[in-house]
Amino acid sequence: MVSTLLTTSLAILGVAMLACLFRLLKGPTRSDRVAALDTIGIHVLAIITVMGMLLDTQDFLEVILLIGILTFIGTTALARFIERGVVVEEGESTNDR
Numbered sequence: 001m002v003s004t005l006l007t008t009s010l011a012i013l014g015v016a017m018l019a020c021l022f023r024l025l026k027g028p029t030r031s032d033r034v035a036a037l038d039t040i041g042i043h044v045l046a047i048i049t050v051m052g053m054l055l056d057t058q059d060f061l062e063v064i065l066l067i068g069i070l071t072f073i074g075t076t077a078l079a080r081f082i083e084r085g086v087v088v089e090e091g092e093s094t095n096d097r
Helices: 002-026 030-055 061-084
Strands: none
Touching: 002 030, 030 061
């Protein structure tokens, strides 16, 4: 019963990820594409989590943490690039003092 639910959730996550991939490729604005990319990262995390539950292993926990960190950093960098045109501004750390 549980494996059927997990397999069904994998299929639903796959379809949702394909919808986000379509938005990533055809998004009308850059911010839509960044949001789609962030959502794809979350779907990847969910798929790996469900796969770990389905295989009854905890070996994927480090992978989940690493992908979560990379997704956050990537989304933040892309959003900053869209807003300001650069990811790291020159003299940024001296202005904060």
